[in-house]
Amino acid sequence: MHNPYIPKLTSIKDVVSENKVNDIKTLELEFQNDDDYKKFDYIPGQFAEISLIGKGECPIGIASSPTEEGTIKFTIKKMGTVTTGFHACEIGDIVGVRGPFGNGWPIEDMKGKDIVVIGGGFAFSTLRSLVVYLLDEKIRKDYKKITIIYGNRDSGEVLYQDVLEEWKKRDDIEVVLTIDREEKGWKGKVGFVAPIVKEVGPSSDNAVVVVCGPPIMIKTTIQVLEDLNFNDHQILNSLEMRMKCGIGKCGRCNIGNKYVCIDGPVFSLAELKNLPNEY
Amino acid sequence: MKSEIGKLYIELNEEFNFYAPIKVKGNLEFKKILNPDDIVLDYYNSKVPPKEILFPKTDILFEYKTDGKNVTEIIERTDLDEKNIIFGIRPCDAHSFVILETFFAFGDVEDEIFLKKRANSLIIGIGCNTPRSTCFCTSIEGHPFMKDDMDIFLVDLGEKYLVEGISEKGKELMSRLKWLSDADRKDIKKARELYEQAEHSIETKLDLKDINKILDPHFEHPIWAEISDICIGCGTCSFLCPTCTCFDVIDEMDQYHNKGRRFRIWDTCQFCLYTLHTSGHNPRDSCIERCRNRILHKFCYYPENYNMLGCVGCGRCIQLCPVNNDLRVIIEKLNSIKTKKEEKVSA
Numbered sequence: 001m002h003n004p005y006i007p008k009l010t011s012i013k014d015v016v017s018e019n020k021v022n023d024i025k026t027l028e029l030e031f032q033n034d035d036d037y038k039k040f041d042y043i044p045g046q047f048a049e050i051s052l053i054g055k056g057e058c059p060i061g062i063a064s065s066p067t068e069e070g071t072i073k074f075t076i077k078k079m080g081t082v083t084t085g086f087h088a089c090e091i092g093d094i095v096g097v098r099g100p101f102g103n104g105w106p107i108e109d110m111k112g113k114d115i116v117v118i119g120g121g122f123a124f125s126t127l128r129s130l131v132v133y134l135l136d137e138k139i140r141k142d143y144k145k146i147t148i149i150y151g152n153r154d155s156g157e158v159l160y161q162d163v164l165e166e167w168k169k170r171d172d173i174e175v176v177l178t179i180d181r182e183e184k185g186w187k188g189k190v191g192f193v194a195p196i197v198k199e200v201g202p203s204s205d206n207a208v209v210v211v212c213g214p215p216i217m218i219k220t221t222i223q224v225l226e227d228l229n230f231n232d233h234q235i236l237n238s239l240e241m242r243m244k245c246g247i248g249k250c251g252r253c254n255i256g257n258k259y260v261c262i263d264g265p266v267f268s269l270a271e272l273k274n275l276p277n278e279y
Numbered sequence: 280m281k282s283e284i285g286k287l288y289i290e291l292n293e294e295f296n297f298y299a300p301i302k303v304k305g306n307l308e309f310k311k312i313l314n315p316d317d318i319v320l321d322y323y324n325s326k327v328p329p330k331e332i333l334f335p336k337t338d339i340l341f342e343y344k345t346d347g348k349n350v351t352e353i354i355e356r357t358d359l360d361e362k363n364i365i366f367g368i369r370p371c372d373a374h375s376f377v378i379l380e381t382f383f384a385f386g387d388v389e390d391e392i393f394l395k396k397r398a399n400s401l402i403i404g405i406g407c408n409t410p411r412s413t414c415f416c417t418s419i420e421g422h423p424f425m426k427d428d429m430d431i432f433l434v435d436l437g438e439k440y441l442v443e444g445i446s447e448k449g450k451e452l453m454s455r456l457k458w459l460s461d462a463d464r465k466d467i468k469k470a471r472e473l474y475e476q477a478e479h480s481i482e483t484k485l486d487l488k489d490i491n492k493i494l495d496p497h498f499e500h501p502i503w504a505e506i507s508d509i510c511i512g513c514g515t516c517s518f519l520c521p522t523c524t525c526f527d528v529i530d531e532m533d534q535y536h537n538k539g540r541r542f543r544i545w546d547t548c549q550f551c552l553y554t555l556h557t558s559g560h561n562p563r564d565s566c567i568e569r570c571r572n573r574i575l576h577k578f579c580y581y582p583e584n585y586n587m588l589g590c591v592g593c594g595r596c597i598q599l600c601p602v603n604n605d606l607r608v609i610i611e612k613l614n615s616i617k618t619k620k621e622e623k624v625s626a
Contacts, residue, residue: 004388005340005528005541006353053343053350054532054539079557094349215560241562242554244528247388250546251525252553254572255562256498257580262386276498278572279562 004247007051007096008036012089013071020156023078024122025087026063028071029095040100042066043107044129045238045266048099049246050074055085059243059261062100063125063160065132067139072097075125075159101246102265105130105210105236114145116202118221120193120213121152126238127212128160135173146173147202151193151217153180176200194220197228204229210236222269232270239265239279255279281320281439284366286458288315291364295401298332299366300325309365320367320435323411324593328521329368330375333396340392340528342540359392363400371416371591373404373428375521381585382524401448404429405440408473410481413594415607418485421592423477434470441470485610491582493617494575502616506609507570509602514547516596516604517573522589523547548572574609 010029018024029050031037042048042062051057058080064073078087089095105126115134119127127150134143148167152158158177167175177188178196189196193213202209209230211218218237225235241253241260253260256276267275288297292312300307301317309329312318342354380397383390407414407423416422426432430449434441441462444450453459517523527546532539546553549569555561563569581589597605 002391003341003355004390005392005543006355009350009353051530051541053345053541054530054534056530057528057541096350240556240558242556244526244543247390248386249383249390249524249526250528250543251548252546254576254580256575257583278498278568 004098005245007049007057007098008033008040010072010095010097012091012093012095015089015091018075018159023087024075024157024159025078026073026075026160027086027089027095028064028073029097030071031097032094037070040072040097042072042100043104044133045104045126046100046102047126047246047265048072048074048097048101049243050086051096051098052082052085052089053094053096056082057096057098057244058082059101059246061126061129061238061265063128065129065136067133067136075122075128077122098246101261103263105238105266107133110208111142112206113143114203114205114207115143115147116207116209117146117148117150118193118197118209118211118213119148119150120217121157122159123212123214123238124150124159127210128163130210131167131173132163135167135170140172144206147176147200148173149176149178149193149197149200151178151180151196151213155179155183155186174200192220193217194224197221198224201228204231204234208234208236210238212238232273233268235269237267237269237272239267241265241279283458284318284320285315287366287456288312288318290456291452295362295364297364297366298329309368318367320405323409324369324372324407324595326595326599327519328375328593328595329365329372330379330521332363332365333376333400334379334393334524337542337544338392338526339540339542342538344538345532347534347537356392359395359399361399363396364403365400366403368402368404368429369407369593370404370423370425370428371407371414371421371593372521373402374416374421374425374591375593376402377428378522378581378585378587378589378591379524381587382522385585401431401452402429403431403433403449405433405435406470406473406477408435408477410477411594411598412482413597413607414481414592415483415485415594416592417478417481418483418487419588419590419592423481424474434473436466436469436473439466441466483607485607486614487578487588487610490588490610490613491579493613494579495583497613497616498571498575500616502612503567503571506574506604506612507567510549510566510570510604511602512549512551512566512569513601514549515599515601516606517547517549518545519595519599521591521593521595522577525553548576574613578610578613 009032013030014028016026047061049057060074063075076086243253244250246261248259248262297312299312299318307325343350344352383393410423430446432443444453525546526543530541554563577589
């Protein structure tokens with residue numbers, strides 16, 4: 001029998017603290033069974049239910065890219081029982097993984113287009129997955145110009161410093177970092193994401209924009225994007241919702257007749273406008 | 280003969296888990312029978328629907344052992360292969376199994392815990408001679424004598440039952456019960472009379488045809504505030520609904536014995552914690568949205584996703600609501616949105 005609630009077991013290979021206050025960590029997981037890893041066939045933008053036996057389970061976006069072979073990564077903020085449990089984990093500890101779940105970013109439809117990636121705060125995890133994927137040497141040629149605009153409250157909150165440094169060195173990608181307030185030694189922009197998007201002014205011509213972040217950032221940014229002539233089909237968004245099962249059975253992540261766990265989490269603005277305003 | 284129920288139990292008890300209605304602390308509930316004398320056959324319907332047999336209030340997903348910190352073994356359930364007989368359920372509840380089965384099988388990943396139990400269960404249902412005043416199965420294309428969703432169908436003729444095999448599984452089982460005697464014409468005539476009597480006794484006539492088309496464009500409508508006005512958010516309507524499926528997932532750890540289990544437990548969209556995000560944001564933070572979700576899920580999203588209503592007309596939510604928030608009245612109110620609109624157009 002295939003019991004969809006039984007997780008596959010992984011061991012923690014590495015733990016990286018992502019911010020200065022140390023409440024966001026990235027866990028790198030290695031499947032105990034090779035076959036389980038092969039079956040964990042995912043694309044950027046999907047999520048998994050990850051669990052600690054005895055503590056519980058929670059849905060987390062996959063931060064690694066399928067092109068980074070061998071392991072998978074999850075970036076976790078310390079919030080409740082389960083995530084606090086993850087923060088107490090050490091290398092070698094066992095983590096349960098069910099997934100991948102959800103639709104993910106529409107990487108096929110995005111081919112041949114300019115990609116604008118806009119992220120705010122710790123919602124950047126599935127965007128990291130997307131950008132690492134797009135920059136893979138075998139894949140990069142399928143996509144045109146890539147622009148990243150990533151905003152944070154302060155410099156201590158900027159995730160994935162290691163890959164960001166690599167991206168900045170490349171000439172086939174534009175990386176714009178911004179923080180809310182001026183700081184000594186900060187070389188990036190200063191200001192909220194929406195005005196910075198306006199300043200950068202990406203062209204909407206044959207482009208797709210991917211937006212992930214807190215609701216207020218999304219709202220103000222969409223306004224700017226509309227001014228830049230992006231239409232509702234060009235703007236993609238990944239939603240968060242409380243979930244338990246990840247497979248459309250536990251009921252709580254519905255927006256109208258759609259379930260965020262199986263019909264999303266990625267929706268275009270056009271799709272969102274067709275759904276009731278209940279998310 | 281009715282007294283032969285004990286005989287049926289003895290014949291099948293070895294092979295099947297035999298579930299039937301019994302009295303538990305004054306309430307009628309469907310339980311695994313240990314003594315056939317406990318079976319209650321004279322009843323309207325149970326408070327807790329027999330869905331509980333296939334989708335229990337707490338249902339183990341898997342068990343595990345640990346070394347004190349990390350998991351060392353995951354233990355799968357083995358009881359799902361057991362065969363069950365569900366005896367004595369009403370046509371409305373038998374129909375709820377069809378709805379539940381559709382729901383749990385929908386999408387790329389099937390819920391095999393439910394589906395396997397369902398596949399291993401044989402349903403012996405009884406026609407409903409005396410529907411309650413709150414019943415409205417005939418408004419949702421059901422009937423107090425609908426037998427399509429059962430394996431064996433019984434009609435209570437007073438002293439005895441008229442027994443009819445419906446599915447192949449049911450017919451096969453019946454062929455094993457050699458002590459059944461042939462029905463005579465009088466019995467069949469009596470059953471027909473009871474059928475008509477039961478049908479006529481249901482006075483509620485609701486217009487549910489195309490209700491999803493009325494509801495779909497009226498997500499934002501003042502009527503939802505009106506409907507939810509008296510609701511106290513207790514969740515009774517959904518906990519006792521034969522088609523509600525929402526659940527929470529909980530871990531339970533026995534640190535002394537280094538073992539534990541993960542199980543699901545009934546939950547309800549009527550509670551505010553149900554949708555509360557970790558960030559504090561709640562997409563359904565008032566009773567208005569939660570009441571709306573329950574109605575829309577059953578009468579709008581179910582037809583849209585599965586081409587069926589998520590309601591069987593059993594009337595439990597009407598009968599057991601502590602503030603008498605009557606689903607029949609709610610449906611009439613919702614239907615009036617359409618009427619009002621049409622009036623406006625013709626004027």
